[in-house]
Amino acid sequence: MKKMLMTAVLGMALSMTSAVMAAGNVAAGKGKAAVCAACHGTDGNSLSDAFPKLAGQHEGYIVKQLMEFKSGARQNALMAPMVANLTEQDMADLGAYFASQKTAPGAVSEELLAAGEQIYRGGNKETGVPACMACHGPNGNGIPAADWPKLSGQYSSYIETQLHAFAKGERNNSPNGMMADIASKMSDAEIKAVSAYVFGLK
Template sequence: MKKLLKMVMLGVAVTMSAQAMAAGDINAGKQKAAVCAACHGTDGNSLSDAFPKLAGQNAGYLEKQLANFKSGERQNALMAPMVANLSEQDMADLAAYFASKKMAPGAVSEDLVEAGEKIFRAGNKETGVPACMACHGPNGNGVPAAKWPKLSSQYSTYVEAQLHAFAKGERANDPNGMMRDVASKMSEAEIKAVSAYVFGLK
């Protein structure tokens, strides 16, 4: 519990000390988002679970991810060329636009509800996995001020892939290694269950 509290406090401190980003313009973002539609859908609700839903995601988180893709802090062969020429204002506009849309609801398999809810709400004390809701909120809506993402209704396939990437260290743009630490302690069954569970959260 102390370690989790320390991680949360460090994350908030990093956020509060970060430079304020440019304010995004939703209308400008809508125009710029046309190129994103092929993978993420016109309103940020991608039609394929290979691509994350961006609709309704916290603007600060989206802006951070775009900046991380551009800097190379977050590696992705598809996203790198897409963000290469984006300015800070472009990123802010895109983030504002997608944040303004509503994420389409998902559903969870009944056989994974109980196991997924247990990890999400209570974690696993034996292995040191903290409750996901400690950082992502009781309904999975994230913490905008800390740029921690909304997980509710996000495709389970995408969430699972990100947890695996964190666990393997392939994704390393998490503040203070928080997600790498958490994911590395999760079993395959826990990853599948919690990924399925958040897809059904509204």
């Protein structure tokens, strides 16, 4: 547990000492977000769980992901061409716009509620999985200063896909590999349960 705490603190420090980003403009971002609407919805609430909700997500986290899609640090065949010509200001404006929108609420399956809540709030001491809320907050609102994302209301299938990607090493853009380490210790059932649980958080 001490090791996980130290890793978390170090990860936060690294995120907070990253380059200062440009200030985003919500109005400018709204115009630039028109091209994002086909997948993510006009207000960032995508209509398909194949695409993540961006509404209400922290500005810094959105900018970080856009920058990493552009640099190749995060691989995605659909996103790569979308970000290719974005400037840092474009990214900041998009981040500001989507952060200003309200996340559409989700609902958690009753059969997965208890198991998901246990992992999210208490982790699994036997396998070394820490409580998700340590970084993502008790209500899934994340930690903006550390660029740790908001999870509440996010589609469960998207969260599940990302956790599996971290576990398999297909996604590796979390500070110091924190998410890869955590996800690799989770069982498929735990991943499914916690993914369903965060969908219902408000």
